[in-house]
Amino acid sequence: MSHDLIVIGGGPAGLTAGIYGARAGLNCAVIEMALPGGHAATTHYIENYPGFPEGISGIELAEKMKKQVLRFGVDIVGSEAKSVSRDNGSFIVKTDSRQFVAPTVIVAIGTNWKELNVPGETELRGRGVSYCATCDGPLFKNRDVAVVGCGNSGLQEGKFLMQFVNHVTFIEFLPHMTADRILSDSLEGEENAKFLLNHEVMSINGSERVESITVHDRQTGEQKIIPVSGVFIYVGLEPNTDMLKNIVDLDEKGFVVVDARMRTCEPGLFAAGDICSKTIRQVVTACAEGATAALSAYHYIDRMK
Numbered sequence: 001m002s003h004d005l006i007v008i009g010g011g012p013a014g015l016t017a018g019i020y021g022a023r024a025g026l027n028c029a030v031i032e033m034a035l036p037g038g039h040a041a042t043t044h045y046i047e048n049y050p051g052f053p054e055g056i057s058g059i060e061l062a063e064k065m066k067k068q069v070l071r072f073g074v075d076i077v078g079s080e081a082k083s084v085s086r087d088n089g090s091f092i093v094k095t096d097s098r099q100f101v102a103p104t105v106i107v108a109i110g111t112n113w114k115e116l117n118v119p120g121e122t123e124l125r126g127r128g129v130s131y132c133a134t135c136d137g138p139l140f141k142n143r144d145v146a147v148v149g150c151g152n153s154g155l156q157e158g159k160f161l162m163q164f165v166n167h168v169t170f171i172e173f174l175p176h177m178t179a180d181r182i183l184s185d186s187l188e189g190e191e192n193a194k195f196l197l198n199h200e201v202m203s204i205n206g207s208e209r210v211e212s213i214t215v216h217d218r219q220t221g222e223q224k225i226i227p228v229s230g231v232f233i234y235v236g237l238e239p240n241t242d243m244l245k246n247i248v249d250l251d252e253k254g255f256v257v258v259d260a261r262m263r264t265c266e267p268g269l270f271a272a273g274d275i276c277s278k279t280i281r282q283v284v285t286a287c288a289e290g291a292t293a294a295l296s297a298y299h300y301i302d303r304m305k
Helices: 012-023 038-042 058-071 133-140 152-161 181-186 283-304
Strands: 005-008 028-032 075-078 083-087 090-094 099-102 104-107 111-113 144-148 167-172 193-197 199-205 212-217 223-227 230-233 237-239 269-271
Touching: 005 012, 005 090, 005 099, 005 283, 012 028, 012 038, 012 058, 012 104, 012 283, 028 099, 038 058, 058 075, 090 104, 104 283, 133 152, 133 230, 144 152, 152 167, 152 181, 152 230, 167 199, 269 283
Parallel strands: 005 028, 005 104, 028 075, 104 269, 144 167, 144 230, 167 193
Antiparallel strands: 083 090, 090 099, 111 237, 199 212, 212 223
16 A cells, blocks of 8 residues: 555554644554554553643543544554565555555654563563553552552552552662652652662562562662562563664664654654654653654655655
8 A cells, every 4th residue: 555654653653643744745554553552551640741731541642642643534554564674765564464655654663661581570471460550450459569660650550550459569670769759759658658779679479370579679688578469560661673673773772863853864764752762751752753753754755756
């Protein structure tokens, strides 16, 4: 299928790119393997996105973005992009069952949650090990759980869990939290929360399901076993750049290098959102980058004409 612009990824960056591309008169398609919205759709509560003074749930915000994309006539293709290649000046994007051709592509496929890579994590995934509190939190009603990582995601999702679970143990490798002050302050004095800073998870234990975790105190060297029924992991992000490794420049962590116009080193190929090499990864910045990338794609096509 031939388009002017193919957007790979249906998170906030990709959906915004679709909106701006369509409004600029481009024939656009957004390819998304899961539900539109990306990580934002799995976030319980977003209170720092402009225009929603009372905050909004991630899934509701994602649904509003999706409706806006569809209103402008953008095709949302429910499939997984497998490869991107170039042939005779056009890009070919292959999915499981279809092939798309366009002079411009915006890659906005975001990131995956980084794993701890400790014993028990892989074996007990889906049986107490989770990377999405919004998805799985209600399953742990009146139980004790652990949240690994005290950045914004860890504290936000931990707060969501606290309305269901009996107790949350927050574990942070560093001797301090990295979350925004407003988030850490909001958890001060919570009776059903405990913070273990400067601690490292050594293993996740259990036979059929998670039963406990073993943690190491990095200051004293002491090891302790904490009984929990669930472990929610938020220790960083890994970019989904496997299909781009031989096409664009990546930084030392594997994120796509772009300029201020979201251009990669490959003419006609742009990137936006969490997949990009940058310091801030928020919904609002992803949207801004999606808009910038789409307008850059429009100007690229205009110059070609």
